Amino acid sequence: MCMKFFRFFCVLLMFVWGWGNEVNARTGRALIVAIGEYPADSGWENIHGDNDGVLMTELLRRHHYSQIILLKNEKATKEAINRSLQQLCDDTASGDYLFLHFSCHGQQMIDWNGDEEDGLDEALIPYDALFWYLPGVYEGEKHLCDDELGIWIDKLRRKVGKTGQVFVLLDACHSGTANRYTPDLYIRGTNKIFAPDDYRPKSGVHLERSMKLKSLDNLAPALVLSACKPEETNYEYYSRKSRCHYGKLTYSFVQVATQKSLTFMAADWYKVIEKTMRQLPSSALARLQCPYMECSDAEYVFVLSVAN
Numbered sequence: 001m002c003m004k005f006f007r008f009f010c011v012l013l014m015f016v017w018g019w020g021n022e023v024n025a026r027t028g029r030a031l032i033v034a035i036g037e038y039p040a041d042s043g044w045e046n047i048h049g050d051n052d053g054v055l056m057t058e059l060l061r062r063h064h065y066s067q068i069i070l071l072k073n074e075k076a077t078k079e080a081i082n083r084s085l086q087q088l089c090d091d092t093a094s095g096d097y098l099f100l101h102f103s104c105h106g107q108q109m110i111d112w113n114g115d116e117e118d119g120l121d122e123a124l125i126p127y128d129a130l131f132w133y134l135p136g137v138y139e140g141e142k143h144l145c146d147d148e149l150g151i152w153i154d155k156l157r158r159k160v161g162k163t164g165q166v167f168v169l170l171d172a173c174h175s176g177t178a179n180r181y182t183p184d185l186y187i188r189g190t191n192k193i194f195a196p197d198d199y200r201p202k203s204g205v206h207l208e209r210s211m212k213l214k215s216l217d218n219l220a221p222a223l224v225l226s227a228c229k230p231e232e233t234n235y236e237y238y239s240r241k242s243r244c245h246y247g248k249l250t251y252s253f254v255q256v257a258t259q260k261s262l263t264f265m266a267a268d269w270y271k272v273i274e275k276t277m278r279q280l281p282s283s284a285l286a287r288l289q290c291p292y293m294e295c296s297d298a299e300y301v302f303v304l305s306v307a308n
Contacts, residue, residue: 028065043131106172173234
């Protein structure tokens with residue numbers, strides 16, 4: 001009788017141990033692209049995206065992300081970003097939590113495949129992307145357009161499956177003007193469209209190809225938060241405590257994740273981030289800036305921490 005009980009106890013212990021390991025198998029993985037210094041001949045002004053990289057790396061480590069790929073400044077080329085996204089995809093397992101963060105310039109550009117209603121794609125600006133369209137020299141090969149990013153997001157959503165999630169922060173913008181003549185006012189983006197001089201945007205004819213987030217059975221829930229609405233300007237925030245500049249979205253996100261609950265549905269993430277951004281002191285020259293959200297699953301609770 002004692003031997004039978006001992007065997008039963010051993011089997012039960014093995015089952016509980018295996019189940020616990022399965023529950024704890026979830027891994028947090030992240031790619032952080034943080035660019036503050038662009039090449040002098042690129043046409044892009046320096047900002048402080050690299051400061052954001054420090055904040056986000058520290059935050060994700062505190063919340064138990066075990067794989068964090070950080071690409072700062074000259075390491076954040078288009079090739080390196082694609083290579084890191086592929087590495088993340090290769091390493092990811094079902095149920096993992098993925099976090100993508102981009103702090104850099106942004107720019108609207110010619111819509112090559114006709115999937116945009118306004119005839120323009122939005123692009124993030126890697127370290128080696130140029131400001132100007134130069135026929136036969138540089139035609140946007142190093143820009144990271146929204147179509148490309150959308151393909152990567154869907155790949156990652158498919159890899160982690162319904163039990164995982166993909167969380168994306170984009171601290172850039174695609175409007176605003178140059179800031180070199182306004183001391184201490186830093187803007188992440190430009191209203192200069194990347195296209196040939198004679199390009200006139202036309203409404204796309206293949207809107208069904210647009211990379212909008214959709215809820216699908218085989219794809220993980222995904223939430224994308226951008227620093228501002230398409231027509232708005234993304235201003236940096238100067239922290240007197242840290243004595244340096246940060247992206248408003250990044251700084252606000254870290255404040256929320258440090259002080260409040262980390263489990264919100266998409267709409268609640270938006271509300272608390274928007275409120276925090278609005279309360280940040282800003283220059284009298286800066287206009288109103290509100291975050292922009294896209295979400296595949298409105299009722300899903302997005303969680304930052306991967307600790308059980």
